[in-house]
Amino acid sequence: MEDAGIDEAFLDISGRTEPPDETAGKIKDLIFRKTGLTCSIGIAPNKLLAKIASDLRKPDGLTIIEKNNKAAVINPLPVRKLWGVGPKTEAHLKEMGINTVGELADAPLEKLMEVFGRSYGGYLYNASRGIDESPLVTHWEPKSVSREMTFEKDINDWQELAKTLAGLVREVASEMKGEGYKGKTVTVKIRFADFKTITRAKSLDEPSGSPEVLRKAAFEAMGRGIKQTRKGKVYPLVRLIGFRVSNLAS
DNA sequence: TCTGGGGTCCTAGGACCC
DNA sequence: TCTGGGGTCCTAGGACCC
Numbered sequence A: 001m002e003d004a005g006i007d008e009a010f011l012d013i014s015g016r017t018e019p020p021d022e023t024a025g026k027i028k029d030l031i032f033r034k035t036g037l038t039c040s041i042g043i044a045p046n047k048l049l050a051k052i053a054s055d056l057r058k059p060d061g062l063t064i065i066e067k068n069n070k071a072a073v074i075n076p077l078p079v080r081k082l083w084g085v086g087p088k089t090e091a092h093l094k095e096m097g098i099n100t101v102g103e104l105a106d107a108p109l110e111k112l113m114e115v116f117g118r119s120y121g122g123y124l125y126n127a128s129r130g131i132d133e134s135p136l137v138t139h140w141e142p143k144s145v146s147r148e149m150t151f152e153k154d155i156n157d158w159q160e161l162a163k164t165l166a167g168l169v170r171e172v173a174s175e176m177k178g179e180g181y182k183g184k185t186v187t188v189k190i191r192f193a194d195f196k197t198i199t200r201a202k203s204l205d206e207p208s209g210s211p212e213v214l215r216k217a218a219f220e221a222m223g224r225g226i227k228q229t230r231k232g233k234v235y236p237l238v239r240l241i242g243f244r245v246s247n248l249a250s
Numbered sequence B, C: 001t002c003t004g005g006g007g008t009c010c011t012a013g014g015a016c017c018c
Helices: A020-035 A047-056 A067-074 A087-095 A101-105 A109-116 A118-127 A158-179 A211-225
Strands: A041-043 A062-064 A144-157 A182-192 A197-208 A233-249
Touching (some): A041 A047, A047 A062, A047 A067, A087 A109, A109 A118, A144 A182, A158 A211, A158 A233, A182 A211, A197 A211, A197 A233, A211 A233
Parallel strands (some): A041 A062
Antiparallel strands (some): A144 A233, A182 A197, A182 A233
């Protein structure tokens, strides 16, 4: 099983002998008995299609996509139904006259790569054909640890900003300690009142888990992103401040 | 959706090294 | 004094997911 967030998971049932819809029925029953909640299930040859299938009939649904009918099922769908296609890509594709998965599948690979880059273009090319070889990931190591906080009101007080950042650093450092991680790169994120968001990063010479070291790097980074006036104010009002440590090592 | 929090991955430019 | 090409690391920003 691969966890896919708080209320979603992928399950490899390829080794089972009973018909897949029977397995799905058992899962639905169990979940309902234990939680009183319904769920939607998609069954398909790969994760991409299973995710689409699970989305097709929403409350309490069960949808099966098979190899030989996958094109018929996904071609009419809006591109937005594909995992990895968000509002920006949807709008971009619309401008190109592409609205459905089937229309996307008609686009040449070279064209998609030219517009969306090699990696993502290649992904779209395969996804539009229902092709996905990605394996189940049953265990993974975190790549970063972060905390962020939106102020109740946009603020202009440097002290409050600094105090909040120090608190976020403390929380992240504590979590890292608990999980046994150190980190090499420290990133401070600042979102202004107009929602413009900047990040400022600082890489350490070597990974550290020390709250003092992380805090010092955090303040150095923040200082590059925002200046305080002589009166201890910051100019564009700040809505959010965040702190992340990445490039983790054990 | 007038916009919360914790993540991942990708791209692009610049620095630096051989 | 000027110049190639490749590789790696760092930084900043953006798109996307649940």
